[in-house]
Amino acid sequence: MTELDSTVDAPAGEVVEASTTELVAQCHELYESPPLGALIKTGGENTVYGVVAEVSTRSLDPGRRPVAMGAGESDVEAIYSRNPQLGRLLSTEFRSVVVGHMAYGRLNRYVAPLPPKIHDMVYPCDEVETREFSGSLHFLTLLLSAQVGSPDDVAAAFLRGASRSHADPRAFLVSAGRELASLLGGDIHRLNGILRRLAHD
Amino acid sequence: MTEPDIFGIPERLGMVVAGSLTDGVEVRLDGGASIEDVKVGTFVTLQGDRARFFGVVTDVSLRSTDQALASMPPDVSDPYIASVVSGTAAYGVIKVEPMLIQDIEGPMPAKTVPAHFATVASASEEDIALVFGTENEKNFYIGSPLDMETKLCLNIPSLVERSNGVFGKSGTGKTFLTRLLLIGILQSNSAVNLVFDMHGEYGWEGSAEKGRKVKGLKQLFSSKVAVFSLDEESSKRRGLTPDYVVRIGFDEVEPEDIEILSGILDLSSVAADAAYSLERHYGRRKWLGEFLNLEGREPLFDLADAISVNGNALARLHNRLSRLKRFDFMEEKGQASVDRILEYLDRGMHVVLEFGRYGSNLAAYILVANLLTRRIYARYMERKERASGDPNSEPRPLVITIEEAHKYLTSDIASHTIFGTIAREMRKYNVTLLLVDQRPGDIDDEVMSQLGTRITCLLDSDKDINSVMAGAPGSRKLKSVLSRLESKQQALVFGHAVPMPVVIETRTYGTPESYRELGWKDAVELKAQMEQDAADLFGPGEE
Numbered sequence: 001m002t003e004l005d006s007t008v009d010a011p012a013g014e015v016v017e018a019s020t021t022e023l024v025a026q027c028h029e030l031y032e033s034p035p036l037g038a039l040i041k042t043g044g045e046n047t048v049y050g051v052v053a054e055v056s057t058r059s060l061d062p063g064r065r066p067v068a069m070g071a072g073e074s075d076v077e078a079i080y081s082r083n084p085q086l087g088r089l090l091s092t093e094f095r096s097v098v099v100g101h102m103a104y105g106r107l108n109r110y111v112a113p114l115p116p117k118i119h120d121m122v123y124p125c126d127e128v129e130t131r132e133f134s135g136s137l138h139f140l141t142l143l144l145s146a147q148v149g150s151p152d153d154v155a156a157a158f159l160r161g162a163s164r165s166h167a168d169p170r171a172f173l174v175s176a177g178r179e180l181a182s183l184l185g186g187d188i189h190r191l192n193g194i195l196r197r198l199a200h201d
Numbered sequence: 202m203t204e205p206d207i208f209g210i211p212e213r214l215g216m217v218v219a220g221s222l223t224d225g226v227e228v229r230l231d232g233g234a235s236i237e238d239v240k241v242g243t244f245v246t247l248q249g250d251r252a253r254f255f256g257v258v259t260d261v262s263l264r265s266t267d268q269a270l271a272s273m274p275p276d277v278s279d280p281y282i283a284s285v286v287s288g289t290a291a292y293g294v295i296k297v298e299p300m301l302i303q304d305i306e307g308p309m310p311a312k313t314v315p316a317h318f319a320t321v322a323s324a325s326e327e328d329i330a331l332v333f334g335t336e337n338e339k340n341f342y343i344g345s346p347l348d349m350e351t352k353l354c355l356n357i358p359s360l361v362e363r364s365n366g367v368f369g370k371s372g373t374g375k376t377f378l379t380r381l382l383l384i385g386i387l388q389s390n391s392a393v394n395l396v397f398d399m400h401g402e403y404g405w406e407g408s409a410e411k412g413r414k415v416k417g418l419k420q421l422f423s424s425k426v427a428v429f430s431l432d433e434e435s436s437k438r439r440g441l442t443p444d445y446v447v448r449i450g451f452d453e454v455e456p457e458d459i460e461i462l463s464g465i466l467d468l469s470s471v472a473a474d475a476a477y478s479l480e481r482h483y484g485r486r487k488w489l490g491e492f493l494n495l496e497g498r499e500p501l502f503d504l505a506d507a508i509s510v511n512g513n514a515l516a517r518l519h520n521r522l523s524r525l526k527r528f529d530f531m532e533e534k535g536q537a538s539v540d541r542i543l544e545y546l547d548r549g550m551h552v553v554l555e556f557g558r559y560g561s562n563l564a565a566y567i568l569v570a571n572l573l574t575r576r577i578y579a580r581y582m583e584r585k586e587r588a589s590g591d592p593n594s595e596p597r598p599l600v601i602t603i604e605e606a607h608k609y610l611t612s613d614i615a616s617h618t619i620f621g622t623i624a625r626e627m628r629k630y631n632v633t634l635l636l637v638d639q640r641p642g643d644i645d646d647e648v649m650s651q652l653g654t655r656i657t658c659l660l661d662s663d664k665d666i667n668s669v670m671a672g673a674p675g676s677r678k679l680k681s682v683l684s685r686l687e688s689k690q691q692a693l694v695f696g697h698a699v700p701m702p703v704v705i706e707t708r709t710y711g712t713p714e715s716y717r718e719l720g721w722k723d724a725v726e727l728k729a730q731m732e733q734d735a736a737d738l739f740g741p742g743e744e
Contacts, residue, residue, distance in 0.1 A: 195275065
């Protein structure tokens, strides 16, 4: 047993789309998504770990676009309280890049052999889990090559978040930076960009 | 890369990533090792899969994983970015020349290179001791490797087997090194020294820079060293009573002695050759005296006709040789100085011949050094041949120290001089040379190539560097080491007496502690020891 199994929070959402490399989860509550770069895991038989790479909120029915309804309202909260149906018509989803899985009680930091099931619960990982998972950073290459809008921001956000779970965030960021430097040695421009995002933390 | 840590584990520098035997291997420095701490000339170990190698750092360079780094450097004003990028995207590479491989029988010359990813670490004290031996009767502590406290030793018996050279620009510490070598030879009893001491630096007090006095051999080892002098007055002025005052007779000078002086006396080859004709005419031992007694043009030109030599050339020779009369040490008849020197050498005494005021007169120096050496060498040859294989009756190995060799071991005359002969014949007759010189580039190539061990301080002329490095394995890479030595107290040692080239920080000489380390005792200690000896011998005295 690793520490990773220890705590179970309330789920953040449910898997609605899954492949071996990424999964999409719909949040149970509108706007209640884990933030970009957060480490998440699926419940169910085979735990799969992912890093949130994209968060989006849109109409549940792709054919119906939301319309502006705030004329005369003082703030956005007033709109939601006057239109409680909005919580049913809109949904928040987050797309995660798969970065690891549990197999036979062992944590592997690479893509799982099979994707999670649809409707598997998705849980945010707590500090202890994040610390253990980020103990080795070889999986960063999965984040950097993810087919998402801005993989560099995802990697930077993950590292920033993970650094807070470590006793010496600075030392963690330095070793993470070195890992990035060895992965992006041939692309100094990109490396610079990520390091600059990390530097101001 | 500084000191080994508290457990004595040598600090890791990096790993081998590329290279070849001819060019040396490239070592990528670890992120933690700062390139600024790695110096050219540092002694390192390379731990391969199965074998352990010893090498010398010959070059240091900066690399980056991406060419764009140079044109678009990262924002290193941010300490975080600086600490990440240095050692990863931007890293250091050192070039190491593998010199030795550790074998069951000890270190052997490396005939291969360590495999990829062999670990490179700075050498530990044990490594130094393994390669260079520990200090003992035969291994003389000469200095320490760069940035280390370890004692690095020179094997004196193998040093004196061949002729050697100490080189370096003036003021780089040649004299100090030479003093140490002479002491090493003296203490190991492997040979006796004969030093032609041009500037009075070895026998009695010499002066270091800033006017500080340093002790000479006689002061440290008075019972083993004899100081001979050509200039008694100068010796006395310095508070020294020479053991013997050397006199040279006109009858002892031979035409060969004149030939070696031809460059300094500005004699044409015709004039120098005329000396041989004179010898034939007047006979051995008499020619110079008779010739110098001639006065005026007439008799000279008559003589020229008689021995069929160009009159002007002979007149020039006469004119130049007349200078010899001005040397106070020249007399009509010699007084067997050679016998006296040999007598001392046979007793195992080391002889330093001081030139006093003649030290600045190169003609006097060369004349005397060449003349004495030739005779001593002839005696050695004779004795060695008589001993014919019986090691007990062989003469003691002799090391002759000469200075400013570039002025008379030039390629045009080296082959005529006795020093050229000694250098070429190596130890055949138990006589070897110790050349102390600042312009090795002017010394005959053949003489240079015969030197066994070369100890060289900083040199900066390419000609000198090339000449010193000629024939040394890995010389191309060692040149960069040599030209970057510090200007004081550092020397590159390579050749017969050391298993691999090494840069040393010369041992300190000239402080009371350094004298004590060399075995010198001051008056108080001597007295205490005498009392102790007396007590041991006669039992404790009455209270």
